[in-house]
Amino acid sequence: MKPEDFLELTLKAARAGAAVLAARASFSPATGRIETDSKSAAGDWVTEFDRNAEQAVREILHATRPHDEISGEEYETTTVENPSGYRWSIDPLDGTVNFVRGIPFFGCSVAVFGPSDHAPDGAWLAGAVVAPALNVEYFATRGGGAWMRPTQDDDAAPVRLHGPDKTSDARILATGLGYDAARRAYQVAALAEMLPGFANIRRLGSAALDLCLVAEGKIDAYAEFGTQEFDWAAGALIAEESGTPVRRPASGDGTRWPDWMVAGQVNVPKSPRRTPDPQSILDDPIKHKAEAGNASGVVVVRDALPDDYLEIRRITHDAYISGGYFGSAEEPYMQRVGNVSDRHEDALMWVAERDGQVVGSVTIARAGEKWADIAREDELEFRLLAVDPNVQRSGAGSALVERIVAYAKTFPDVNRVSLTTGADWLPAHALYERLGFTRVPERDWFVPGTDIKLIVYVYEIAEH
Structure with missing residues (x-):
């Protein structure tokens, strides 16, 4: 199949997850409270919105392509009979802390990986990030460019994205920090090494949207250590298709071994060494x-x-x-x-x-x-x-x-x-x-x- 063959389904699935999140978009901490569970540490929250949004995305994907594998943040990877060789990666709510606290920087991310005519061994083929509180959606297909479109106007034409201005003399770096104290200490030390060449930094709380903002040119570069596949699957493709150089973690999904996710011109420290086999x-x-x-x-x-x-x-x-x-x-x-x-x-x-x-x-x-x-x-x-x-x-x-x-x-x-x-x-x-x-x-x-x-x-x- 061609990458463009997946775009309509990718957008439909991401919009379905975003529709679940949109019920929260109008809330503020003063007018509504969301119940949270902690996953790995204080602040690493999950809500019923996360789970319900992922279920909505999975239902759309499974109904259309029952032989594709589906992996997500909240639920295990599906096992299917006669697998097609294609796999979907879902982050139903990237930016959960923002979502809970009423900060509008969050979204639903969906991407698909698999073989195509130009990548028989597999590649990221299509991705979409829909941010309901920002009223915007980003999407891309491999070889088809990166695009954004306002979600309030059904007739609005998509706008092609071309990445950051390479001549800027006031560059901004986006990054994120983990929840574990030792992980944060490593990330902060690494950030000090990366800062030369940048005028400032932003820590916005959603890796998917950070990558989209790089594609849009509002941020010049993004680098974060220890993100997992569902965090960057769609956003990395969108940044890449905008013409921005992208380095994905060498460890694949980032679960077995943490590594750097990078978009744009930024020098990151060496990743810690690991056993070759x-x-x-x-x-x-x-x-x-x-x-x-x-x-x-x-x-x-x-x-x-x-x-x-x-x-x-x-x-x-x-x-x-x-x-x-x-x-x-x-x-x-x-x-x-x-x-x-x-x-x-x-x-x-x-x-x-x-x-x-x-x-x-x-x-x-x-x-x-x-x-x-x-x-x-x-x-x-x-x-x-x-x-x-x-x-x-x-x-x-x-x-x-x-x-x-x-x-x-x-x-x-x-x-x-x-x-x-x-x-x-x-x-x-x-x-x-x-x-x-x-x-x-x-x-x-x-x-x-x-x-x-x-x-x-x-x-x-x-x-x-």
């Missing part, structure tokens, strides 16, 4: 029996996320200070390792999680990389392995080391795993020796700028 290494949790207390359960080793940074920093500091190596987190070396976002930009980082709580972390590097201290050319080094001192015998240390060894074996040019550890951290020594590591005293290493000696262990990989 997480499917083969990290997907299966490691089960460890409890050795003490109530520490039973499953230890999951996964890629670290920006949301984990504050907890990683706390665990690293607590482990080093409780071990007696440093008096406080103000020591220069502790300041360096405590800059977790900087560490994660240049090295692979994993966490161990038990019962939803991060209880340990580790940093992994190859020889010559910024965070490698002792690694030789054919070695994978791990360092800063820290387990929360408040959570004893959790299995986190064993789980992390076992995963590291398994990961090292996926590299044909890696023959050893090396590490440094505290000279008197006897439980750690016992763990490494139990898992097959050998002490190599001639390679012992001193923490730079200190007289602290760390001892070296090495694991020989017999076969790959």
Whole structure:
């Protein structure tokens, strides 16, 4: 099918969701109150309007194309018999906080992904964002341009969008912030890096409409870390079809691994590094029996996320200070390792999680990389392995080391795993020796700028 074949249905579905929202458009906090539920954190609200709008969109799509998959923010992806290969992505109410508080910057977003004559492997084909309180709708098809139209006048002709004025000397950047404190800290630090070249910023509360405003030329660029597919599916296509350069998250839907969504000319920081092949290494949790207390359960080793940074920093500091190596987190070396976002930009980082709580972390590097201290050319080094001192015998240390060894074996040019550890951290020594590591005293290493000696262990990989 051609992208334009989907436009009428895309608009019809987005308008149906917007019609549900329009019942709220005339309310204000002084005259009406909406009941909310929290999803992930305070302020991450969902309302019956979200759910009802998504149901309205799904009914339109399913009635016309019953063999298409449908994914949305509020409900699971549909499973269909004889799938067509096309999938719809719905954000029934992008800007829920604005909606609840009577701020008119919200809308319903619908987009479709699938094969076409010019993209046999699939692409975003059509998208629409309808903002009922603003009385405007935006839409685009791949190769067909981006358009806007007032919704109050049925006879109004669509206006083609051409993106921002590239000659502007007072550029505006739009962005958004997450609900988690660690995620916000990362985003604010990243924003400071992006601000040069912009006269000001806007935080309007709807990624879909931010992208549409870039397409319209009212905003010069948009960049946000950690949005999910339904946030940007339609808006990114609309911005792209306006002639604006667009970078979608490399991680696809943004659920498995957060990344940057960018439209316009803006330099964003590097995304944190992740395991090249997480499917083969990290997907299966490691089960460890409890050795003490109530520490039973499953230890999951996964890629670290920006949301984990504050907890990683706390665990690293607590482990080093409780071990007696440093008096406080103000020591220069502790300041360096405590800059977790900087560490994660240049090295692979994993966490161990038990019962939803991060209880340990580790940093992994190859020889010559910024965070490698002792690694030789054919070695994978791990360092800063820290387990929360408040959570004893959790299995986190064993789980992390076992995963590291398994990961090292996926590299044909890696023959050893090396590490440094505290000279008197006897439980750690016992763990490494139990898992097959050998002490190599001639390679012992001193923490730079200190007289602290760390001892070296090495694991020989017999076969790959």
